Amino acid sequence: GILVGVASVIAMMALGEGAKGAMQEQLKSMGSNLLSIRGGSASFHGAAQGSGAVARFTFSDVDDIASLQSFVKSATGVVTGNARIVYGNNNWSSSLTGVGFDYGVMRSVIPVLGRWFTLDEIVQREKVAIIGVTVVKELFGGSNPLGKTVKINRINFQIIGIAPAKGFSGPQDEDDVVIIPATTAMYRVLGKDYLSGIFVEVTSTALIEKAKSEIGALIIKKHRLKEDDESFNIRDMTEMQKMLSSTTQTMSLLLGSIAAISLLVGGIGIMNIMLVSVTERTREIGLRKAIGARKNDIMMQFLVESVGLTVCGGFIGVLAGIGISLVLSFFAGWAVKTSLLSVVLAAAFSALIGIFFGLWPAKKAAELKPLEALRYE
Template identity: 50%
Template structure:
């Protein structure tokens, strides 16, 4: 039963206050067929909107089935609109992109029963147009569209049908069909309230309420009363009004969102463009940064891991060795002493360096000469992929054997296999027994432009040195590196009797682990910087999505009003628009990931840049793009959800 007591409603129009309703009181019993009549501006539509829970009165009290409506929350009002009330609008308010069956089934989306086109066909059959179930509103006549609207109002089995000028846009034949349909529903026990200004329509109701200037002027039975079979009122249905939604609901929101976006392909593509560019930039930048970091780490690793490099003299200007101390020569005995006195030392490997001409037949190349111990191959990841490294015996016998870098192979031999060939190093014949693995250039030197020969051979046959230039010290565990470094310095200062005033510049120990950590940290910072720059594109893309979604909310204001009129809660409307924002951002993100990967492939192929697309970068880009959709979609979605149903329905 509907009961209103002293209802008042006023609107501010410009500087004028319009009193739409002035102290209206009436009661409508279950099963009645009521026509509310009056001229334009009489307040009849405002009264209907308040009775139908689309609007709220400024004063007075409204009781629906004994419940004070003013005490209900917005979600509770939405549940009543969904389960108790059905609306038939003069303008039909059908969604143009949906078929007739889908329009009818739309209220089911908000009733937790799940939107079903089959259910829509069932109710279209009840109003006599099941054969038009697959047609869109544009393919239906006015009378057919109004029948679809009535079927939509019935799909949740309401107790009350409100029809606002249901025949206002119809021809006379369609008008008769619609009124007969409404009378039939009333005979089934449904309360029907019709707003009309046509006397012939009003006379078909069981009761006429006439309004003028916002007050009830007359309330009596019609001259010709329709045959109404009194039906006991139905008990209120138990409904769920919680804020949560089912998985099927969210799936349907995403499906509808996808269809909406497809209906505006150009706008959707432009919305996606910002996200696409941003994600592609993130993937490409991170791939470039990660690839560069890995390449640098590989070069550092090629110098050896867990290594201390001991040299005489000091290093200045960013680690560049300027000069060696004249009185602090390193010796073979120094290397032996370090290995014996420091327990954490796995092995020591003294070495000498120099430069000289390497020649083969009529070709010559000036290169670096390294005299090293056999352990050099293992300590510096320099095991030859072709041929072999020299042995301890070959070193002790000062054999003239050489392992050459790939630059030497290319310059002296071209495509010829150098293994077993004789080359001249400083005019001394050496047999090539191996080729060093290709390592490329680093900040120190070209690691492929060198010749490696036995240490004793280099010292006494080629370079004429009685001392060594540096000593590689391999430590068992990485955590012992700092302690071993300190111990090495103490041993060297003691052995060479360096006075305190000269100790600072006597020896330099380079910790390869520290260098590797520093380079890795720099690489991570560079990757983060590149990703941050790319993230700005994502931010711009997110702002673009927000802008487009705000435009969409404005364009679809009437649709939002319709959804709220048929039972959508704020959470439902928010979910609808958020799903559209997420669909745009996720599709843009996936496309951006593919584009970013293609960019890295092109950079690697054309520019020769080291790139590495990691799963972490792809995951980060995807998650970030989805978050952009959620974050930048929240404001437009909230704006849509907060719209007043009747204000939204009136929007032009």
């Protein structure tokens, strides 16, 4: 129980810290002055309210937001969907993202190999695509995909670039993506006449709140919405970091509960083992007392044995936890971070469990009377 409890804590804390670090790095790469505008469902007692419940943005909204040049550096629309990509005998399902011209710099996805879209390609709805490294691996193996033609949802596209590796964001593989012009995605592939959202780069972090207020007012006025309407939302990176922290805290609480149960079970097991040991060594205890051992000496002996058992279990649990976290990180796709604090806490808790659950058996052993103990068969 001690081993399982400590191993689970070490493994999950390492994975949790690794995931948190990966997400924070991605948020940093996006920039602290980035706003995300999405349509959100207005509801009443949990039910969406008919037509207009979700604000639908168009390129006109992007242009209007971009015109607020006193605090908006750039704005770009995005449209999302699913893609089935076929190359030769290979096929792969991925996420599809249609983007505007400024998206590459704004989200740090300018290709490491190849190039970004031109303005003409976006305006002309050209069938060109940039793919993530996961898609490259699945469809092309080790060969160079640049200039090759693939079918995306049964439409021929030319590969013009490979997006930089991003890794995982939680369970989402950020490299499993196909990026095409937003116009192409809307009118040629997905059959949409509206955007999934808008990204806005604010000129400085000091103007974030002002930008959110002004952009919100602009959308409300243009779409004729009420002030308290929930048909859209504007989030900045600070809010996303708070959401991340909240998720991490919830996960930590859950893992802590599981670990507490495992350690409790392990502690009860240690107590039972020590009680059996006291019974089996009754004559030994009587002999020690007969030759001068005090109550404290007997009690300390059994406490040391109890703590030794739990600390050994904790040490093996730490090693097992590190090993498990490395194996899981291989499948999860992000680096693990085993902190010194988690190891120290695991060792400390193991010792405390040994003291707490070893106290009763140790006290029972110390209170045995020498004559009765020596007569015990």
